[in-house]
Amino acid sequence: MKSVKAFVSCLLLVIAANSFPISSPQLKNIPLRHLSTGLGKRDIHGQTLYHEQPLAYLIDVGIGTPPQYFTLTVDTGSSDMWVPSTACSTYSECPGPKFDARKSSTFVNSSIPFNIVYAVGAEKGTYGFDRIQIGGYNITKQSFATADTARNNTEQPKPTPYTQGIVGFGPYDGSSMALISEQHGSKPFIYTLHQDGHIPNLCFGLHLGSIYNQNYSGLLTLGGANKSMFHGEMDFIKVAPYESLDGEKRYMSWNALINSFAVGDNTYKLDKDPTPFTLDTGASFSYLPDSIVKTMVTKLSAEAQLGNNSIWYLPCSLLNSTKTLDIHFTNSTKRPVSSKSTYSIPVSSLILPKYDDNITSCFFGIISAKSMDQYILGLTILRHMYLLFDLEEMSIGIAKPVLKDFQPYPLP
Numbered sequence: 001m002k003s004v005k006a007f008v009s010c011l012l013l014v015i016a017a018n019s020f021p022i023s024s025p026q027l028k029n030i031p032l033r034h035l036s037t038g039l040g041k042r043d044i045h046g047q048t049l050y051h052e053q054p055l056a057y058l059i060d061v062g063i064g065t066p067p068q069y070f071t072l073t074v075d076t077g078s079s080d081m082w083v084p085s086t087a088c089s090t091y092s093e094c095p096g097p098k099f100d101a102r103k104s105s106t107f108v109n110s111s112i113p114f115n116i117v118y119a120v121g122a123e124k125g126t127y128g129f130d131r132i133q134i135g136g137y138n139i140t141k142q143s144f145a146t147a148d149t150a151r152n153n154t155e156q157p158k159p160t161p162y163t164q165g166i167v168g169f170g171p172y173d174g175s176s177m178a179l180i181s182e183q184h185g186s187k188p189f190i191y192t193l194h195q196d197g198h199i200p201n202l203c204f205g206l207h208l209g210s211i212y213n214q215n216y217s218g219l220l221t222l223g224g225a226n227k228s229m230f231h232g233e234m235d236f237i238k239v240a241p242y243e244s245l246d247g248e249k250r251y252m253s254w255n256a257l258i259n260s261f262a263v264g265d266n267t268y269k270l271d272k273d274p275t276p277f278t279l280d281t282g283a284s285f286s287y288l289p290d291s292i293v294k295t296m297v298t299k300l301s302a303e304a305q306l307g308n309n310s311i312w313y314l315p316c317s318l319l320n321s322t323k324t325l326d327i328h329f330t331n332s333t334k335r336p337v338s339s340k341s342t343y344s345i346p347v348s349s350l351i352l353p354k355y356d357d358n359i360t361s362c363f364f365g366i367i368s369a370k371s372m373d374q375y376i377l378g379l380t381i382l383r384h385m386y387l388l389f390d391l392e393e394m395s396i397g398i399a400k401p402v403l404k405d406f407q408p409y410p411l412p
């Protein structure tokens, strides 16, 4: 017998609601905290925080019985959850709260080693299972890792309010735990939430809120989209799977296929058309091919200058730019039968001011990717989208977010 399926899929729910009234299920909307370490007031060069980020969207999670609380980065770029364990005793590695497994009566140690390497940083430890409280939902058995060592995550660690671990919202095949264990609760938590019957559809909506609010500003909707958080129609883009040599397709991450980018009259074609880009809320910057970034900045301004860490400096007058960056998405790897859609974001919002020693300079929110597998649409782009991540259809819905501050970053 087939498992009980929701009456309509997530995707249909959004499309149908635009044309006729439909009773959508009551979903919990979880406010996300927004953390900025003071963008514009800090030396970005010195930052080697998670994915070099000066920004993050965070969620509060309770783990164990009684719950121990952590504030975790909401990361669509990975699929596992981890928190530091009491074994991580050095302040430089784990300055914040640590999970004490002995103090949880429900913790089960799976003894499966955890070893994850991010673009910046690497974590080692073991997997276990425990109760998880997340946004008012209780999950009785969820896998997560306890990290005993955490390398290169923060250069200047602070116990609060910085992120204390990661909760991955990536697809099942991207989770290292899911690949080793078939147990219930081994999949990323959103799957467990669905399996346990807490949410009707296997999807989640994400509104990244205002960059000006330091605390609760984003909104995560588990099991659906929140229609009051976006305007107009939602465009769906199929997620591009990885294809192994034997032809097997796996959805490892939220990869969307892109044909090209454009700014004004200038079109930037990708060497390989289309090319997958990961929609990654764990990355504060966006990463495009080096040749595109170089041409883009020099066309934007003759004064563009390459700084350290591949960051481009641009004149702050570009905060007044009326141009847009157009992203041309496609659905299909087979051309010309591809259906396309364009999403535009203001160039001005990609100009990030920074203030050092009483000097204000501005830099570009797009950085040259070090390699092809690191093409990323990060927060500098994603905060201009309302996103619906559908794990049943493996598609990503993109719509214009309701955003009060759809403006460039303010000068200090």
Ligand SMILES: *[C@@H]1O[C@H](CO)[C@@H](O)[C@H](O)[C@H]1NC(C)=O
Pocket: 085, 087, 101, 109, 110, 111, 126, 128, 146
């Ligand atoms: C789980 O067990 C392993 C040994 O198998 C140990 O190294 C690790 O510290 C344990 N994890 C926790 C959180 O107690």
Ligand SMILES: *[C@@H]1O[C@H](CO)[C@@H](O)[C@H](O)[C@H]1NC(C)=O
Pocket: 121, 122, 151, 152
């Ligand atoms: C940490 O960063 C240093 C310097 O950037 C690098 O040499 C080292 O390999 C990194 N370690 C890990 C575990 O990523």
Ligand SMILES: *[C@@H]1O[C@H](CO)[C@@H](O)[C@H](O)[C@H]1NC(C)=O
Pocket: 133, 136, 137, 138
């Ligand atoms: C979740 O579990 C905690 C502690 O076990 C309990 O206090 C809380 O009421 C539960 N919440 C829900 C929504 O069931």
Ligand SMILES: *[C@@H]1O[C@H](CO)[C@@H](O)[C@H](O)[C@H]1NC(C)=O
Pocket: 214, 215, 216
């Ligand atoms: C947000 O931050 C402000 C100032 O730090 C504080 O007064 C307010 O209570 C915070 N709001 C929430 C919901 O935490």
Ligand SMILES: *[C@@H]1O[C@H](CO)[C@@H](O)[C@H](O)[C@H]1NC(C)=O
Pocket: 027, 029, 219, 225, 226, 227, 228, 229
């Ligand atoms: C959308 O989010 C707002 C703010 O949390 C909430 O008041 C509203 O009920 C939500 N709407 C839906 C349809 O979930």
Ligand SMILES: *[C@@H]1O[C@H](CO)[C@@H](O)[C@H](O)[C@H]1NC(C)=O
Pocket: 045, 307, 308
């Ligand atoms: C780049 O880094 C070098 C050495 O780390 C430093 O001396 C220099 O001032 C930096 N340049 C800028 C533009 O920050």
Ligand SMILES: *[C@@H]1O[C@H](CO)[C@@H](O)[C@H](O)[C@H]1NC(C)=O
Pocket: 316, 317, 318, 319, 320
């Ligand atoms: C943007 O334009 C306004 C009006 O022309 C001007 O006052 C302001 O200085 C400009 N801002 C920047 C950053 O160039």
Ligand SMILES: *[C@@H]1O[C@H](CO)[C@@H](O)[C@H](O)[C@H]1NC(C)=O
Pocket: 235, 236, 237, 238, 329, 330, 331, 338, 339, 340, 341
């Ligand atoms: C992708 O395909 C879906 C269904 O096949 C279609 O509804 C949608 O319009 C397409 N979107 C884009 C961006 O091509």
Ligand SMILES: *[C@@H]1O[C@H](CO)[C@@H](O)[C@H](O)[C@H]1NC(C)=O
Pocket: 357, 358
């Ligand atoms: C920055 O400006 C303030 C006040 O104008 C002054 O006290 C301070 O010394 C200046 N700092 C530098 C590094 O010039």
